[in-house]
Amino acid sequence: MKLPLYFPILFMILSFSQKEQNETNLAIEIHVSKIEEQQIVLRNFTYEDIARYTMATIMGQPSKTIKVRKKDNLYFVSYIRKSDNQKFDYKIKFSGNKIMWANFDGRWRNSKYDEKITFEEKGDKIRIIQTFDDNSTDIQVFKKGD
Numbered sequence: 001m002k003l004p005l006y007f008p009i010l011f012m013i014l015s016f017s018q019k020e021q022n023e024t025n026l027a028i029e030i031h032v033s034k035i036e037e038q039q040i041v042l043r044n045f046t047y048e049d050i051a052r053y054t055m056a057t058i059m060g061q062p063s064k065t066i067k068v069r070k071k072d073n074l075y076f077v078s079y080i081r082k083s084d085n086q087k088f089d090y091k092i093k094f095s096g097n098k099i100m101w102a103n104f105d106g107r108w109r110n111s112k113y114d115e116k117i118t119f120e121e122k123g124d125k126i127r128i129i130q131t132f133d134d135n136s137t138d139i140q141v142f143k144k145g146d
Contacts, residue, residue, distance in 0.1 A: 044124055045126050057117075057140040074092070115130045117130050125141050125142065128142070
């Protein structure tokens, strides 16, 4: 079977169109990613507060015992467990309202099996939301000063 003469030209046009569409989609994804990485403007809380409340939620520790210090775009969080005086150190980073954490010298908890952690500020309360891989959630609510 012989292909019509215009077939190679049509193929080139469609290929170019697909390449252009892929490049456009990539540009949109990069733009959306940059928007998501922007920090949210907090009204009543600081990112240090949220880092402290996040580790309190994850580790089941009183938030007032947790210390936070910021260096560059990372928040270093530590506490001493009262039961055995053992010290624990973690790091946290934010991307929009998403929170990622890791042991101080360990891997970031960002695999598909790790819980996803987000926050919401509503008035004088902040909600730390853990969503697990089975879509169940745990929500802890903190007030300013907790």
